[in-house]
Amino acid sequence: MKRLILNFLAIAALAAAPGKQTFTGIITxxxxxxxxxxxxxxxxxxxxxTLACIDxxxxxxVLYDGKEAYPLSDQKAPEKFAGQKVTVMGTLDAKTKTIxxxxxxxxx
Numbered sequence: 001m002k003r004l005i006l007n008f009l010a011i012a013a014l015a016a017a018p019g020k021q022t023f024t025g026i027i028t029x030x031x032x033x034x035x036x037x038x039x040x041x042x043x044x045x046x047x048x049x050t051l052a053c054i055d056x057x058x059x060x061x062v063l064y065d066g067k068e069a070y071p072l073s074d075q076k077a078p079e080k081f082a083g084q085k086v087t088v089m090g091t092l093d094a095k096t097k098t099i100x101x102x103x104x105x106x107x108x
Contacts, residue, residue, distance in 0.1 A: 025065035029053040033069035047083030074101035
């Protein structure tokens with residue numbers, strides 16, 4: 001009986017665990033989290049402004065999907081995609097709205 005209950009609990013826990021998701025949006029920074037860099041003017045392109053905000057102001061990389069800006073757990077991989085539309089594979093932490101990043105690729 002104990003084994004049956006433990007198996008049931010394990011299955012329930014796995015079913016409730018958040019799964020991998022695909023997110024598409026623009027890699028930007030937490031200071032210009034809506035992808036609008038016109039206020040900051042830290043570079044001539046969105047990519048330059050994003051990188052400057054990260055370097056000079058301690059901002060962090062976020063993914064902006066057009067509605068919401070999601071902080072990214074990986075703060076190294078987004079650098080090469082600054083200002084670009086990407087697809088992020090990962091798991092969303094519902095409490096912090098942070099995407100636990102598995103991979104980032106250029107959007108097609």
